[in-house]
Amino acid sequence: MGIGGIGMSAFARLLRSRGHHVSGCDAAETDLTRTLEHEGITVTVGHGAAHVADIDVLVASEAVPKDHPELVAAREAGVRVRPRMELLGELLAAGPSVGVIGTHGKTTTTSMIAVALEGAGLDPSAFVGGIVPEFGSNARVGHGPFVAEVDESDRAFAELGCETAVFTNAEDDHVGGNQATYWETVEEQHAGFARFVAHSRRVLLCADWPGLEALCSGAAQQLRYGLSEGADYRAVDLRPDPEGTTFKVLYQDAPLGQARVGLPGTHNVQNALAALAVAHLYGADFERAASALAAFGGPGRRWQRMGTFKGALIIDDYAHNATKVRAAVEAAQQTGRRVRVVFQPHRYLRTQQSWPRLADALMGADEVLVLDIAAASEDPIEGIHATLITERMTAQGHTAVHYRPERADVLRHLRGTAQPDDIIVTMGAGDVWKLARELSEGAQ
Incomplete structure (x- = not known):
């Protein structure tokens, strides 16, 4: 169910590669569902009880209500209903595995690990919450370690574990409310991170993020990566430029070699360092892994270069909470362009x-x-409006912030004012990316 989702479609591809007959359904046809059908996976548009006829297993996320007609029909027919996290746990337990957890950076870090391992010849399998250009997919099938993005929005993740847990950070996203994909409190969510780490053989944690070590006290083995002194894997001599950052990698103070990440921002140095650390842990040749990583342009919707317009660089980024937004703004500033x-x-x-x-x-x-706010199926909350953001920024002295609810107005404004030294970043987890595509498609 929901096969057009970025996670479910990856499951479908991995299961089909293992010889299973896979089909699915979703509420609407999209580019992704059409791609799945081209790959030989049957996709039905819409939901209905008839979809569970002649199947053995129905895979559904915890976000699907338990009284959904398809789930009810499946249980009545004796069809096994498997939560998606249970399936991911099975894949993680099947052999050498790397599970990437944390509030920010999971998709980029998972992609970087898979690309580095593939570049070094370790032939990984991968499960990613975004399209990796090098693979042309959100999944990769190989015979080496299985690298997976593990999403904390599904609370069942806390009962899983893996061989190497990569822990990027921990903040307060997906907390509050009564949705199936939200935790009641940040403390409960962080305890979930701690359980995943405790179930894993070892944890590679970001030394630059306060509080992570306390959450990793149950780990059998701790390794640290980051820019901080004392980190097992450390990035030093950072040399940022408009296109990315070059840096040196140390392992326990001994040099491993030079590396580069072709994405701006210190956070991407940290993500790349995590990938090179994993490659080193799994015996990869450092230079080959670093070379593959240097050529990596980022997964879909994570600092994705959409094109240019009148010389202005157009970027789309999934940043949707404050830490991610700040990091994306700082990355844009690194380019030296007007942001x-x-x-x-x-x-x-x-x-x-x-x-x-x-x-x-x-x-x-x-x-x-x-x-305007992208509702993502939520009901409006009285008094909560996008203008809260613009009014606070104006009150703090920003002179060029505007509430623009009409997208056609946004496009007209950008097309009429774009300059060659601009970087235009569409930012958010909704469908704002469509504006970046429309602007780049109208390039002059």
Whole structure:
């Protein structure tokens, strides 16, 4: 169910590669469902009890209500219903595995690990929450270690484990509310991270993120990566430029070699360092892994280069909470261009919880255009509106922030004012990316 989702489609591809007959359904036809059908996976548009006829297993996420007609029909027919996290746990337990956890950076870090291992000849399998250009997919089938993005929005992740847990950070995303994909408290969520780590053979944690070591006290083995002194894997001599950052990698103070990440921002140095650390742990040749990583341009919707318009560089980024937004703005500043952001707040509850932080994170941009909140199936919350962000920024002295609910107005504005030294970043977890595509397709 929901085969058009970025995670479910990856499951479908991995299961089909193992010889299973896989089909699925989703509410609407998309580019991704059409790609799956081209690959030989039958996709039905819409949901209905008839879909469970003549199947052995129905895979569904915890977000699907237990009284959904398809789930009810499956149980009545004796069809085994498997939660998606149970399936991921089975894949992680099948052999050498790397599970990437944390609030930010999972998709990029998972992609980088898989690309580094593949470049070094270790032939990984991969399960990623985004399209990896090198693979042309969100899944890769190989005979080496299995690398997986493990999403904390499904609370069942806490009962899984793997051989190597890569722990990027821990903040307060997916917390509050009564949704199946949200935790009641941040403490409960962080305890979930700690359980996953305790179930794993070892943890590679970011030494630069406060509080992670305390959450990893149950790990059988701890290794640390980051820019901080004392990290087992450390990035030093950082040399940022408009296109990315070159740096040296040390392992327990001994040099492993030079590396480069072709994505701007210190956070991407940390992500790349995690990937090179995993490659080293699994015996990869450092130079081959580093070379593959240097050529990596990022997964879909994570600092994705969409094209240019009148010389302006157009980027799309999935950043949707304050830490990610701040990192994306800083990455844009590293390019040396005028930073222009189109921001789409995501979910009413998330906006209610964090609009002051979102406003503060956007202050570094030269211009900010704010769209309406992307509801993502949530009901509106009284008093919660995108203008909370723009009004706070204006009150703090920003002179070029505007609430722009009409997308056609945003496009007209950008097309009429784009300059060769601009970087235009569409930012958010909703469908703001469509503006970047429309702007780049109208390039002149």
